[in-house]
Amino acid sequence: xxxxxxxxxxxxxxxxxxxxxxxxxxxxxxxxxxxxxxxxxxxxxxxxxxxxxxxxxxxxxxxxxxxxxxxxxxxxxxxxxxxxxxxxxxxxxxxxxxxxxxxxxxxxxxxxxxxxxxxxxxxxxxxxxxxxxxxxxxxxxxxxxxxxxxxxxxxxxxxxxxxxxxxxxxxxxxxxxxxxxxxxxxx
Amino acid sequence: xxxxxxxxxxxxxxxxxxxxxxxxxxxxxxxxxxxxxxxxxxxxxxxxxxxxxxxxxxxxxxxxxxxxxxxxxxxxxxxxxxxxxxxxxxxxxxxxxxxxxxxxxxxxxxxxxxxxxxxxxxxxxxxxxxxxxxxxxxxxxxxxxxxxxxxxxxxxxxxxxxxxxxxxxxxxxxxxxxxxxxxxxxxxxxxxxxxxxxxxxxxxxxxxxxxxxxxxxxxxxxxxxxxxxxxxxxxxxxxxxxxxxxxxxxxxxxxxxxxxxxxxxxxxxxxxxxxxxxxxxxxxxxxxxxxxxxxxxxxxxxxxxxxxxxxxxxxxxxxxxxxxxxxxxxxxxxxxxxxxxxxxxxxxxxxxxxxxxxxxxxxxxxxxxxxxxxxxxxxxxxxxxxxxxxxxxxxxxxxxxxxxxxxxxxxxxxxxxxxxxxxxxxxxxxxxxxxxxxxxxxxxxxxxxxxxxxxxxxxxxxxxxxxxxxxxxxxxxxxxxxxxxxxxxxxxxxxxxxxxxxxxxxxxxxxxxxxxxxxxxxxxxxxxxxxxxxxx
Numbered sequence: 001x002x003x004x005x006x007x008x009x010x011x012x013x014x015x016x017x018x019x020x021x022x023x024x025x026x027x028x029x030x031x032x033x034x035x036x037x038x039x040x041x042x043x044x045x046x047x048x049x050x051x052x053x054x055x056x057x058x059x060x061x062x063x064x065x066x067x068x069x070x071x072x073x074x075x076x077x078x079x080x081x082x083x084x085x086x087x088x089x090x091x092x093x094x095x096x097x098x099x100x101x102x103x104x105x106x107x108x109x110x111x112x113x114x115x116x117x118x119x120x121x122x123x124x125x126x127x128x129x130x131x132x133x134x135x136x137x138x139x140x141x142x143x144x145x146x147x148x149x150x151x152x153x154x155x156x157x158x159x160x161x162x163x164x165x166x167x168x169x170x171x172x173x174x175x176x177x178x179x180x181x182x183x184x185x186x187x
Numbered sequence: 188x189x190x191x192x193x194x195x196x197x198x199x200x201x202x203x204x205x206x207x208x209x210x211x212x213x214x215x216x217x218x219x220x221x222x223x224x225x226x227x228x229x230x231x232x233x234x235x236x237x238x239x240x241x242x243x244x245x246x247x248x249x250x251x252x253x254x255x256x257x258x259x260x261x262x263x264x265x266x267x268x269x270x271x272x273x274x275x276x277x278x279x280x281x282x283x284x285x286x287x288x289x290x291x292x293x294x295x296x297x298x299x300x301x302x303x304x305x306x307x308x309x310x311x312x313x314x315x316x317x318x319x320x321x322x323x324x325x326x327x328x329x330x331x332x333x334x335x336x337x338x339x340x341x342x343x344x345x346x347x348x349x350x351x352x353x354x355x356x357x358x359x360x361x362x363x364x365x366x367x368x369x370x371x372x373x374x375x376x377x378x379x380x381x382x383x384x385x386x387x388x389x390x391x392x393x394x395x396x397x398x399x400x401x402x403x404x405x406x407x408x409x410x411x412x413x414x415x416x417x418x419x420x421x422x423x424x425x426x427x428x429x430x431x432x433x434x435x436x437x438x439x440x441x442x443x444x445x446x447x448x449x450x451x452x453x454x455x456x457x458x459x460x461x462x463x464x465x466x467x468x469x470x471x472x473x474x475x476x477x478x479x480x481x482x483x484x485x486x487x488x489x490x491x492x493x494x495x496x497x498x499x500x501x502x503x504x505x506x507x508x509x510x511x512x513x514x515x516x517x518x519x520x521x522x523x524x525x526x527x528x529x530x531x532x533x534x535x536x537x538x539x540x541x542x543x544x545x546x547x548x549x550x551x552x553x554x555x556x557x558x559x560x561x562x563x564x565x566x567x568x569x570x571x572x573x574x575x576x577x578x579x580x581x582x583x584x585x586x587x588x589x590x591x592x593x594x595x596x597x598x599x600x601x602x603x604x605x606x607x608x609x610x611x612x613x614x615x616x617x618x619x620x621x622x623x624x625x626x627x628x629x630x631x632x633x634x635x636x637x638x639x640x641x642x643x644x645x646x647x648x649x650x651x652x653x654x655x656x657x658x659x660x661x662x663x664x665x666x667x668x669x670x671x672x673x674x675x676x677x678x679x680x681x682x683x684x685x686x687x688x689x690x691x692x693x694x695x696x697x698x699x700x701x702x703x704x705x706x707x708x709x710x711x712x713x714x715x716x717x718x719x720x721x722x723x
Contacts, residue, residue, distance in 0.1 A: 006371075006396060009483065012215040019211050044203030048215075061362040064482040065640065065694070068489040072639045075210040082209060 011051040014040065016078075020047045023074075029166050030067050031057050031173040059172040070165045073158045080154045084147045092140035095132050103129025216484040225445070226421045232447035237299070240449075241292040248291045258291035265294035272303075273557070275586050275666065278721045305451045306554065313555035316514045317348065323523055324503050326350025327546075335571035335651045336546050336676050339564060343674075346558045349507070349550045355499035357547070357675065359655075359683020361690070363480035366472060366494035367393060373464050373496075375400045380410040380526060382463040382509040383476075386456065386657070388415035389423035391478035398432060405436035414509070414516055416457040417441040423477065440516045442669075455554050457512065458668040460494075460657045461505050466526060468498050469505035469549070471656055471673055473581075473643045480643070487641035488610040493579075493687060495655045495673055495680055497547055503527060504549030508671055511551075545677025552658065553669035561658040562665035564674060565647060566592060572601050572649035577688045579606040579644040583620040584661040584720050590627065597631035604633045606691055608642040616661075619720050622713045625698060635695035642691075645672075646684055652676040653684045662721045 011032055015023045024034055032051035040046035057063065106125030113119045170176055248255045266283050274282070286293030298304060327350075332340065340351045360366035374381050374397070381404060388394065405411045413432070415424065420441070432439050442457035462470040472494030478484035480492055497505075510523045552560035562585075569576060569592045576596055583605060585593075597603040605624055611617030624634040645664075647654045656672020658664040675681070 010392075014208075014213045014215060016206075016211045023212055040203070040206070042203065043206035046206045046208075056368070060364055064364070065489045068482075068485070069639050071212050071214070072488065074212055078211045079209060 007055055008052045009055050011053070013049050013051070014046050015049060017045045017047045019074075020049070024049060026070060026162075026166055027051055027067075029173065029175045030063055030070070030169045031175070057173070063169060063172060066165045066169050070162060070169075073162050073165070077155050077158050080151045084151045085144050087147060088140045088143035091143055092136045095136035095139060099129045099132025099136060101129070102126070102132060214485045216478070224422060226418055229445050229447045229453075233449040233453070236449045237296065240299075241289070241296065244292050244295055255291060258294070261294040262286055262290055265297050269297070275559075275662070275721070277586060277662070278666075281718055281721055284718070299449060300451050302451050302455075302554065306455070309452060310554065312518070313515055313553075316511050316520075317555060319520060320507065320511055320514075320523055321348055323527055324350055324507050326504075327353045327500065332546065333651055333676065335567065335649075336548075336674075338567055338571075339548055339652075339674050340546070342563060342567065343548060343550050343560070346563075347550055347552070347556055347560060349504055349548065351546045351548045352499070352501040352504065353544070353546060355497050355501040355545075355547045355677070357498075357545075357677050357680040357683075358496040359680050359687065360472070360494045360496070361683070361687040362482075363474045363490065363492040363494065364482060366470060366474055366492075366496070367397075367476075367481055369496060370462055370470050370494075371396055371400050373468050374404065374462070377404050377409045377464045379465045380412070380463075381465075382412050382461065382506065382513075384414040384457070384459050384461040384509055384512060385475045386416045386419035386458045386460065387423065387475035387477045388413065388420045389475075389477035390425060390428055392483045393478050393481050394424075394428075394476055397476060398428075401432070401437055402435040411437040412509075412513060413437060413439040414442055414457065414512055415439070417444045418453075418456050419458070419475070421445060440513075442512070442516055454667060456668050458657050458664065459508070459512070459551065459671040461509055461671055463502055463505045463509055466506045467502055468496060469502040470494055470496050471505065471549070471671060473645045473657065487608070487612050489640040491608075491637060491640045491642045491644055491691070493644040493646060493655065493684075495675075495683070497549075497673065499547075501547035501549055501673070504547075505671075508549065508551045511555075512669070515555075545675055545680070547677060548674040549671070550674065551669070551671045552664075554667075555669075559665045561670050561672070562586065562588065564654065564672070565589060565658075565660070568647055568649060568652060568654055568674075569593060569596060571651055572596055572603075574650040575602040575604075575648070577604050577606070577648040577685075578660060579642055579646050579688070579691070580660040581608055581612070581641065581643050581645070582616050582659045582661040583607055583624050584616065585623070586662060586665060589660065590623070593627055593632055594630035597627070602633075603627075603631070604635065604688075604692070606635045606637060606642055606644075606688070606695060608640060609636040609638045609696070610641050612641055615716050618709070618713050619716050621698070622717070628698065634698040635692060636698060637691060637695045640694070644687075646687075648681065648684045648688060653681045655680070655684065666721075 011027070013023070013027075020037075024037075027049075028034065030053075032053045034049060035052050036048075036050040038048050040048060102125050106122045106127075106129055109118050109122030109125060111122075113122060248258050265286050269279050269282050269286070272279065282297060286297050289296060302310075336351075343349045343351075358369070360369065381401065383401075401411050401413075429439055443452060443455065445453065460471055460474055473492045474480045474494050479486040479490050482490050506526055507523070510526060514520060550560065550564065552564075565585075566588055569589065576593075593603055593605075605627070607620055607624060608617070621636075624632070628634055645656060645659050652674060653676075654672050654674050656670065658668075658670040658672050664670050673680075
């Protein structure tokens with residue numbers, strides 16, 4: 001029988017390079033030991049890490065659940081950060097398109113006006129277009145601020161969760177991790 | 188323990204592009220929809236055949252108007268036949284709707300899917316297996332039993348022939364990892380035989396570990412037999428590995444091999460989870476032999492599962508269960524006696540002295556029985572609960588009997604709690620499960636979803652008893668699959684399961700009734716999916 005099958009568990013992860021050190025520390029807290037670390041052949045920002053952990057380890061079930069929660073929280077924060085501004089950009093772009101259309105149509109009316117009524121209408125449309133630009137700027141700023149606030153609160157909550165997860169893991173495995181290290185990857 | 192924070196050489200190339208992946212950390216064993224391709228292809232080919240047949244039939248019907256009239260008459264008679272059949276109410280309603288909607292080919296599709304016609308051969312073969320193996324195990328004289336246990340015992344004895352046992356010790360495992368560690372260690376001690384029957388047997392670290400032990404035992408003369416379901420293990424176990432196992436002396440068979448034909452038998456799968464060692468030790472639960480069950484592979488977050496080990500007389504029930512399935516699969520009758528009597532010839536059975544006073548009632552369910560054994564057992568357990576009723580299941584698509592019982596129990600003041608996954612494996616079933624569970628919250632049932640986890644445990648716990656096994660709370664497990672479980676009122680097993688529930692509740696989010704908040708589209712989709720719930 002191959003004894004190594006019953007001695008160690010293996011874990012292979014691909015992580016973003018800028019968070020690699022913090023993630024490495026976190027996995028060590030979860031009882032894993034780094035065996036190998038190497039870059040990706042295709043992407044510059046990816047680091048591959050191979051870990052091992054004794055197959056029979058105290059509190060294994062709990063550690064597995066904590067590990068999943070750590071990974072979910074980490075990836076959720078990344079997703080929340082990426083989404084900041086997406087909604088604002090979409091709404092602003094839509095409003096700007098409407099504004100541009102109105103302004104363009106207004107300009108066309110002024111230039112090719114057969115009567116003063118058309119000139120007046122063209123000016124009104126151009127003003128409305130400009131107003132849409134202003135609304136786009138305001139909406140974009142407001143939505144961006146809202147997204148930022150939301151992202152900040154998500155990050156704060158999940159960073160706290162990550163700290164709690166890692167301190168519980170540290171309690172089980174006996175590996176200590178500093179608060180900065182534990183939440184560093186999440187920022 | 189210190190962190191070994193070695194800084195190894197990172198071969199970072201600045202000229203390489205950024206990765207398109209959003210996630211900061213990705214587990215490399217995180218794969219979804221594994222091995223589904225073969226099953227999907229076969230299903231597609233089978234449905235294609237059905238479509239061709241239906242089209243040809245329609246063409247004939249259009250060409251000959253008198254035949255069209257005959258089709259209408261046949262559709263009406265089919266609806267009457269369905270109404271008079273022993274199907275559950277929901278299935279009847281769905282089939283009648285389909286027959287009428289699919290006019291003029293409705294009756295044809297129904298009869299091609301009728302298990303009473305196209306599954307008759309298998310039923311007959313199973314009946315012969317049951318007849319020849321009747322009365323081989325005797326069980327125990329249980330004396331005066333609590334009403335729920337007495338009712339369960341007599342029901343199972345009359346319907347399935349399975350009997351209750353005492354002189355048994357149990358051990359509960361709240362995770363697949365713990366169960367398999369124990370199981371592999373126990374298999375390594377096997378002297379006479381190891382029987383393994385699982386819905387999913389998949390290549391990976393876990394199977395490699397098991398195979399090492401099984402090869403070793405087979406080489407030592409131990410009779411090792413494996414049954415796996417061909418759909419559950421579809422694409423996940425290679426011919427090479429099976430050859431390797433056979434070469435090592437392990438007998439391995441697939442249950443109900445997948446074939447690209449429209450056959451109703453393809454729908455009936457072996458969902459059982461059994462390991463028996465020497466007729467003395469048996470394991471059952473929600474687990475399968477695949478890496479995700481021990482969290483070696485990431486599929487849908489953390490994989491929550493459970494299992495129970497029984498040592499002693501109750502293992503005989505599992506031996507019988509396996510041998511019956513083995514005879515059905517191999518189509519070769521054989522003598523069960525050497526396997527059933529081996530237990531009695533074991534000189535040292537320390538468990539007998541240490542066993543508790545509880546009754547153990549292993550049972551199997553499936554198409555071989557006319558009654559929906561799983562549904563009836565759950566109904567019996569639920570109806571006798573007076574204080575608490577805890578259920579953990581990955582899918583919650585029960586029939587009206589169970590739904591009404593749960594609602595009435597909750598209204599009567601029983602603490603009814605249902606734990607469902609927080610992460611779904613099949614989104615369409617999850618939608619229905621949540622919808623069904625949410626409706627029960629109005630009656631006072633507490634519904635929980637375990638965060639970041641896929642709950643695959645299938646267990647029921649009341650103040651009287653526990654049921655641990657392979658059967659989900661869904662219509663497939665109730666009516667269409669081969670299932671097995673262990674009913675017990677043994678304190679040790681019940682305490683283990685109770686502790687598991689108590690440890691799981693804090694990891695869950697309690698759901699509130701949210702129908703008003705679920706959008707129109709979701710409500711429509713759920714309603715549409717509910718139509719096909721009996722087939723899921």
